[in-house]
Amino acid sequence: xxxxxxxxxxxxxxxxxxxxxxxxxxxxxxxxxxxxxxxxxxxxxxxxxxxxxxxxxxxxxxxxxxxxxxxxxxxxxxxxxxxxxxxxxxxxxxxxxxxxxxxxxxxxxxxxxxxxxxxxxxxxxxxxxxxxxxxxxxxxxxxxxxxxxxxxxxxxxxxxxxxxxxxxxxxxxxxxxxxxxxxxxxxxxxxxxxxxxxxxxxxxxxxxxxxxxxxxxxxxxxxxxxxxxxxxxxxxxxxxxxxxxxxxxxxxxxxxxxxxxxxxxxxxxxxxxxxxxxxxxxxxxxxxxxxxxxxxxxxxxxxxxxxxxxxxxxxxxxxxxxxxxxxxxxxxxxxxxxxxxxxxxxxxxxxxxxxxxxxxxxxxxxxxxxxxxxxxxxxxxxxxxxxxxxxxxx
Numbered sequence: 139x140x141x142x143x144x145x146x147x148x149x150x151x152x153x154x155x156x157x158x159x160x161x162x163x164x165x166x167x168x169x170x171x172x173x174x175x176x177x178x179x180x181x182x183x184x185x186x187x188x189x190x191x192x193x194x195x196x197x198x199x200x201x202x203x204x205x206x207x208x209x210x211x212x213x214x215x216x217x218x219x220x221x222x223x224x225x226x227x228x229x230x231x232x233x234x235x236x237x238x239x240x241x242x243x244x245x246x247x248x249x250x251x252x253x254x255x256x257x258x259x260x261x262x263x264x265x266x267x268x269x270x271x272x273x274x275x276x277x278x279x280x281x282x283x284x285x286x287x288x289x290x291x292x293x294x295x296x297x298x299x300x301x302x303x304x305x306x307x308x309x310x311x312x313x314x315x316x317x318x319x320x321x322x323x324x325x326x327x328x329x330x331x332x333x334x335x336x337x338x339x340x341x342x343x344x345x346x347x348x349x350x351x352x353x354x355x356x357x358x359x360x361x362x363x364x365x366x367x368x369x370x371x372x373x374x375x376x377x378x379x380x381x382x383x384x385x386x387x388x389x390x391x392x393x394x395x396x397x398x399x400x401x402x403x404x405x406x407x408x409x410x411x412x413x414x415x416x417x418x419x420x421x422x423x424x425x426x427x428x429x430x431x432x433x434x435x436x437x438x439x440x441x442x443x444x445x446x447x448x449x450x451x452x453x454x455x456x457x458x459x460x461x462x463x464x465x466x467x468x469x470x471x472x473x474x475x476x477x478x479x480x481x482x483x484x485x486x487x488x489x490x491x492x493x494x495x496x497x498x499x500x501x502x503x504x505x506x507x508x509x510x511x512x513x514x515x516x517x518x519x520x521x522x523x524x525x526x527x528x529x530x531x532x
Contacts, residue, residue, distance in 0.1 A: 142391045143331070143332060143333050144333070145334065145335035145357060146332060146333065146334060147334075147336075148335065149334070149340075150334070150336055150446060151450070152449065152450065152451045153405060154367065154368040154451060155368070155369060155405070155450060155451035155452050155453070157182050157370045158181055158182060158370070158371045159181060159371065160173050160174055160181050160183075160375070161184065161185035161186065161187075161372060161374050161375065162186060162374065162375030162377070163189075163285045163301065163376065164187070164188050164253065164254065164283065164378055165189075165377050165378045165422040165424055166374075166375030166376050167187050167188055167375075167377070168422065168424035169422035169423070169439070170185070170186050170189070170373075171186060171189060171191070171192055171262065172192065172437070173373070173444070174238075174241070174243075175223060175232055175233075175235075175238070176433065176434060176437075177435060177440070177444055178233040178235070178237035178238050178241070179234075179237055180444065180447065180448075180453045182241060183241050183318040184241070184318075185243075185244040185245075186243070186244070187247075187285055187377075188247050188248070188251055188283055189259065189424075190206045190213075190254065191219045191261040191262045192219050192222075192223055192265060192433065193223075193433045194206035194213055194219065194261070196214065197426035197432075199425050199427065206258055206425075207254055207258070208255055213261075216261050217268070219261075219265060220235075220265060220268055223235055226434065233435070235269055238266070239271065240271070241271045241272065242318045243271045243272065244273075244275075244276075244317040244318060245259065245262060245266075245274070245277075246275075246281075246310055246314075247259040247275075247276075247277045248281025248283070248286070248294075249277070249279065249280050250294070250295040251282055252282075253282075254283065256277065259277070260277075263275050272317075276313060279305055280294055280305065281294050281295065281303050282294070282297035282303060283301065284296065284302060285301060285302050285303070285377070285389065285393055286302075286304070286305050287302055287309075287311055287392055288311075289392050289394055290304035290392055290394075291304070291388070294306065299380075299385060300385040300389065301377055301379065301385075301389075302388060302389060309394070311395060315398055315402065315404075322398060323398075323401040323402050325398045325401060326398075326400040326401050327397075329359075329399075330361070330362055331360050331400055332359070332362075333357055333358070334358045334360060335355050335356070336355070336356050337355070338353060338354060338355065338410065338442065339354065341443075341446045342438065342441075342442040342445075343441055343442065347412075347442070348412065348414065349414075350428050350429070350442065351413065351414040352409070352410060352412060353381060353383055353410035353412040355382060356407075356408065356410050356446065357382070357407075357408040357410070358405060358407045359395070359399055359406040360405050361403065361405070364404075369405050370402070370403065370404045371404070371405050371407060371447060371452045372405070372407070373407045373409065374393065374395055374407065375409065375422060376389050376408070376410070376411070378421040379419050380420070381410050381411050381412050381420040383410075383412055383420070390408055405450060407446055409443050411423075411439070423437070
């Protein structure tokens with residue numbers, strides 16, 4: 139029951155993406171949550187197998203192991219992590235928390251999972267609910283620590299390579315997609331799309347994926363329908379010991395996402411982490427082994443995955459849906475609005491946005507949703523933005 143074709147070398151071509159979502163297992167689940175929180179203007183929902191609340195690890199391996207997997211030492215409460223998120227949103231290092239309200243979030247924790255303590259997964263549910271997300275939580279399936287699929291090669295209670303389990307007739311993948319999308323068509327019996335293998339170096343800061351514990355190759359499953367029509371995008375993040383260099387295409391082949399991709403017009407992006415010093419298991423960075431900025435929009439792995447999603451059209455083709463951190467203070471020579479944009483409260487807001495002096499969130503707050511009009515000076519006063527000239531200019 140091969141569920142993925144042999145890969146073909148290619149690039150991440152732009153498609154008509156109507157919605158962008160993220161999912162993951164274990165370290166990939168923590169990473170999925172980080173991406174959803176930090177880039178909530180881009181990701182519209184998340185499906186997470188066995189992980190904890192945003193930045194539970196607090197940039198500490200000891201905390202990750204003893205408080206966010208086991209519960210041997212105290213951990214931050216959901217309320218504390220929620221306030222941390224608000225503080226970071228106010229500073230612009232993650233997107234506004236208001237974006238999470240109403241987002242569909244699907245969570246899973248198997249009753250046989252002894253890798254992540256149930257209380258930690260429960261914290262994730264509380265965290266999302268407190269921000270107003272629409273949470274569905276499957277915590278009654280007798281699964282071990284694994285992604286669960288109707289064609290998984292391992293027994294339900296297993297916690298062993300390649301960490302893809304089968305639990306009778308249970309189909310958590312269908313549950314997840316139905317919750318995220320509102321409805322889902324039955325999975326295809328045979329996949330007919332293509333698996334594109336691409337060089338992740340084109341999307342990683344500095345062009346060297348190995349330097350941030352990411353593999354050289356990444357993959358994207360593209361159904362035939364997505365070559366000509368609108369599709370959703372699902373970013374699927376593997377867990378530790380589950381990267382391509384170790385288990386090859388096990389998750390892509392047995393995870394059961396591609397079967398639903400074919401019948402539900404969904405591209406599946408499979409970014410790949412790998413090993414490096416401090417990360418012998420090939421985990422995604424959710425405790426700071428590679429960068430202290432790991433849970434922020436400026437985190438190197440976060441940036442790389444988002445670059446891949448945008449290359450495929452995530453966030454809308456050609457429109458400034460990015461809320462990324464400012465990276466340059468050099469203004470462009472042109473102030474032409476983005477394609478399809480016709481009016482705006484202030485041209486200054488647009489000019490400051492394209493010069494990366496303000497985030498897209500701030501641009502929208504100023505009324506800058508649709509383009510270009512007459513300019514007036516824009517100044518920063520404390521944490522706000524105004525036309526008062528007695529404040530410090532940007």
